Amino acid sequence: MSNHKGFTGKVPHWKTVYYESFANKLEAFARERQVKSWKSRKKIMELVNR
Incomplete structure (x- = not known):
């Protein structure tokens, strides 16, 4: 069991497979x-x- 609530509470923890960095929230x-x-x-x- 994970510590997530709602729909994601029934699945294992998420794993980050990709990310991008941005200068500010608006761009993100x-x-x-x-x-x-x-x-x-x-x-x-x-x-x-890629």
């Missing part, structure tokens, strides 16, 4: 929206695997 939020808009597992996996 813009990038997050971009990646989430892809809605394509293949495209996201390409990003993670």
Whole structure:
């Protein structure tokens, strides 16, 4: 059992497989929206695997 609540409470801890650094939150939020808009597992996996 993990220490997460809600939907993620039933799965093991998350593991970081990819990250990017940004100068400020505005840039980070813009990038997050971009990646989430892809809605394509293949495209996201390409990003993670490079």
